[in-house]
């Protein structure tokens with residue numbers, strides 16, 4: 010199936026309240042263009058250099074999502090144009106986003122990434138630390154940074170019950186935090202392998218790559 014067929018099929022399977030971020034990392038410009046031509050506008054990348062190159066080469070009305078781990082020293086390259094940073098996992102990174110957003114006279118939307126997987130991973134904040142960062146964001150310590158939701162990646166496992174549990178805990182935390190801060194509207198969870206479960210568990214933003222663009226070759 011073509012990229013546009015895959016995209017249409019997935020779009021149909023999503024409920025209307027769910028935003029689809031098409032994860033185009035490692036894929037060529039032409040692949041993104043194919044999705045763009047049938048009206049898709051939200052694309053996700055996980056490498057800053059690649060994101061910047063694609064931003065330069067493609068139409069200006071694309072909403073670019075930085076979905077992967079972001080190093081502090083690279084924030085400056087994406088600050089002028091990025092639409093949403095999904096994986097904010099430290100106060101240090103938030104501070105740098107504040108600084109660069111201020112310089113660009115922008116407000117940058119972010120999601121705070123939670124460490125929800127039981128498996129070993131170094132990315133994402135444990136719940137207590139996320140609570141502290143969310144409180145600082147709400148207290149307007151970072152006036153050019155707007156937290157609009159939360160993001161999490163479930164364990165890479167076949168165990169559906171485990172995935173359900175990880176997503177459900179994040180959804181519960183999201184609901185608690187949303188009661189404290191009405192800016193929190195996005196819950197970014199679900200990838201090609203687990204997005205149907207993520208939706209069942211209350212996701213309203215899914216990040217889907219290989220199911221749209223085909224499997225990736227890392228060389």
Ligand SMILES: *Cc1c(COP(=O)(O)O)cnc(C)c1O
Pocket residue numbers: 032034055076077162199200201202216217218219220
């Ligand atoms: C690569 C990536 C995805 C998409 O993964 P697929 O399994 O190809 O859908 C989603 N989220 C993040 C953070 C990623 O790095």
